[in-house]
Amino acid sequence: MLARLVLTLRWLFFLLFFAFGLWMVTVNSTPLHLNLVFWIVPNVNAGLAMIVAFTIGSLLGIFLGLNIYTRTRLRTQLWWLRREVERLRQQNSLRSK
Secondary structure (H helix, E strand, C coil): CHHHHHHHHHHHHHHHHHHHHHHHHHHCCCEEEEEECCEEEEEEEHHHHHHHHHHHHHHHHHHHHHHHHHHHHHHHHHHHHHHHHHHHHHHHHHHHC
16 A cells, blocks of 8 residues: 555656646746757757756766665675674684684
């Protein structure tokens, strides 16, 4: 039951985000001249440029955040495993004496 509610809320959030994006594109209809470093876009809708920039930034943020989270989790796991190996080595050396 809870999983269905979470799924419904995700879809509702997605539809709300999509509607907000469409609203931004229609409200900000001023044409812009974008000069990207290697690419010049002569006339583009200001709302569309904002939505594209927000989407690309969000995706990059998610991917970088996942990468940082995974690396941190793996480094923590490695630290715990090294600590366990050291503890087992000390136990083994005490038994052998």
